[in-house]
Amino acid sequence: MEYKVISELLEKYWEGETSLEEEATLREFFSSSHANLPPELLEAAPLFQYLHIESEKQLSWPEEETKAPAAKVVKLSPFRHWMKYAAILLMAVGIGYTFQHRGERQATGDFAYQSDLDNPKNALEETKKALKLLAKNLNKGTNQMQKISYFNEATEMIEGKN
Amino acid sequence: MSLERFLSQVVPVRQKLYRFAYRLLGNEEDAQDITQDALMKVWDMQEKMAELQNTEAWCMRITRNLALDKLKSRKYRRHDDLDHAGEVAASHQSNPYTVSEQNDVMSKVHATINALPEKYKTILQLRDIDGHSYQEIAEILDLEMNDVKVNLHRARKAVREKLQNLQVYGI
Numbered sequence: 012m013e014y015k016v017i018s019e020l021l022e023k024y025w026e027g028e029t030s031l032e033e034e035a036t037l038r039e040f041f042s043s044s045h046a047n048l049p050p051e052l053l054e055a056a057p058l059f060q061y062l063h064i065e066s067e068k069q070l071s072w073p074e075e076e077t078k079a080p081a082a083k084v085v086k087l088s089p090f091r092h093w094m095k096y097a098a099i100l101l102m103a104v105g106i107g108y109t110f111q112h113r114g115e116r117q118a119t120g121d122f123a124y125q126s127d128l129d130n131p132k133n134a135l136e137e138t139k140k141a142l143k144l145l146a147k148n149l150n151k152g153t154n155q156m157q158k159i160s161y162f163n164e165a166t167e168m169i170e171g172k173n
Numbered sequence: 174m175s176l177e178r179f180l181s182q183v184v185p186v187r188q189k190l191y192r193f194a195y196r197l198l199g200n201e202e203d204a205q206d207i208t209q210d211a212l213m214k215v216w217d218m219q220e221k222m223a224e225l226q227n228t229e230a231w232c233m234r235i236t237r238n239l240a241l242d243k244l245k246s247r248k249y250r251r252h253d254d255l256d257h258a259g260e261v262a263a264s265h266q267s268n269p270y271t272v273s274e275q276n277d278v279m280s281k282v283h284a285t286i287n288a289l290p291e292k293y294k295t296i297l298q299l300r301d302i303d304g305h306s307y308q309e310i311a312e313i314l315d316l317e318m319n320d321v322k323v324n325l326h327r328a329r330k331a332v333r334e335k336l337q338n339l340q341v342y343g344i
Binding site: 027054058060 | 187188191192195201205208278279281282283286298300301302303304306322323325326329330332333336337339340
């Protein structure tokens with residue numbers, strides 16, 4: 012009796028006129044084995060078994076299985092790494108101190124010298140001093156040259172005598 | 174489309190897209206790649222989503238197009254048989270002869286369906302394995318509903334002939 016119903020459904024199936032429910036019925040019917048199937052059912056059995064297996068097959072997206080558990084959030088106390096902050100502070104103070112002092116030194120040294128030259132009187136004094144120094148050294152040189160010229164005169168006189 | 178919409182409408186379909194791509198490509202890694210690409214494409218075309226009636230069918234269509242492109246582009250060779258040659262399905266049935274015979278028949282049916290033209294095969298799989306309605310299949314494949322019915326009928330007929338041969342001649 013049941014075979015007849017299935018047989019009719021199967022005929023409808025081959026004609027492409029079955030509904031989704033009827034197709035599910037067919038798959039369900041063929042998923043278990045039956046004895047003494049009439050030939051028209053026997054020929055369709057492998058197809059429906061295959062369809063049944065395929066529709067039951069679980070193909071899962073791999074990442075969903077191996078999803079890492081969400082990382083636990085650990086709240087850090089801001090004073091936990093106090094040594095870091097202390098070191099940064101110390102370095103900042105050190106660098107600041109260095110810069111400040113270098114600035115001061117430059118201000119007292121270079122700036123004072125600069126201001127001396129800005130004044131024309133002072134500039135004149137400085138130039139005079141420099142020129143005096145130059146003249147003094149030059150005179151040293153000419154004194155030596157004078158000695159050489161005496162020597163020259165002496166040699167000339169001797170040559171003249173000869 | 175906002176992220177929320179993407180998460181609520183597209184991401185749940187991912188599993189389905191993956192199965193679909195797997196059937197077309199016959200290979201898990203490629204199916205994963207294609208599914209990922211399809212999701213990226215859906216995300217890129219998000220402004221189009223507002224006009225769509227059936228997001229799922231649209232996503233499946235994109236997946237199918239990408240999968241077919243891949244099949245075309247590198248003269249793709251299905252290597253499922255080789256990849257799975259070493260795998261023997263665990264079974265708890267007592268008679269190994271029946272089991273291997275059963276596996277043999279299943280692989281023949283599998284080969285029969287895979288040998289169908291792509292359109293027939295896809296329609297048959299969408300209908301008989303995934304249980305989609307004619308309307309849904311028409312939307313996924315961008316066909317008329319009548320075409321779907323006609324093609325499904327032809328696909329089943331082709332399978333039936335093969336099965337009859339299998340039954341009678343064992344080939």
